[in-house]
Amino acid sequence: MTATMERTTITERLVPSPPVRLSLVRADSVPGLLDGAWWPRSRDLYRELPALTDALDTAWGRVTRVTVNPTHWPVIPRKVRVTGHTVHVGWFADEQDQNKLIVLSYTTGRMDLLVIPPETDAAAAARLMSAAAAPGGLLTASRLMADDEVREGTETRIREEDWETDGGAGSAGRSPVELLDSSRGR
Template identity: 75%
Template sequence: MTITTERTMTDERVPSPPARLSLTPEGAPPGLLDGAWWPRSRDLFRELPALTDRLDRCWGRITHVTVNPTHWPVIPPKVPVTGHTVHVGWFTDEQDPHKLILLSYSAGRWDLLVIPPETSAASAARLMSAAATPGSLLTASRLMDDEDAIRDATEDRGRESEWDTEGGAEPPPLRHPIGLPTSAQER
């Protein structure tokens, strides 16, 4: 028995939850980043509408977005958003892999740290705060490297604590091994 199914494609988008976003305060000294975005997936077609819905209101109509394809499996050339279309481009060598660049004809350019969707809430909160720090000169990749170091150190401490509580800690070294003379007089 053969079953045939017809695939239907549609340009309609499923409504996404509001974008998780942290922005530098308006009027703050400029830095290398204007904030951070924590998407729920690596699907630009699904994630960009929620982001532009939030940003169009405060920054003006977003017309273009660029990404580095390192962390995005599919980069659609255009994404329909509320009331218009956003053109999507990509750069490999010229753009930080952890950064999204947004362009608006009326208001300029913004650079956002992109926090990977699988990031824990605690790490995402630290990253969102750091990326929205006014006047910061840290790049998106530097922020991610710093967060990786924090996560690794926390995991190492957790493993050491677990090792110690399971009896895996070594006893402190003896000052004078038992059975061996400690000085020439004892010989």
């Protein structure tokens, strides 16, 4: 039995990415620990880095290397093709904050960005992007994330307490008249 295989050529196509969700500290502001925040749409660096580098290449300088902490990235490619060039990707497990992305450029230097998890709701992401882009910020990426989680937990607890005092779970299946009577002590 003979098997025949046809030769095929695979051509690489860059798929257009949706607009990047990025906030940066103004260039003329006081330096801080972070230079801004990036909110990717997924945990796929092949898919997410081209949009980020396109935005940064234009606004900041040609991106040549990116480093991440592998905690939140299931696959870390060694290289990612972006518009007009290739970006080298590295990782540091213990040396780099798990919520930070470091961007390097031969011409401009280094930029540290808070990485907001893709599953973060829009309100929390907006708060984090604003905090990370504040001039002279002294909080690390992980500290910003932890502070926001505490804030979110406090707001949730307060909403639940308000819900309970306004009828809440104990009112399920009861009519408005029964609820009114029970609130008057009848």
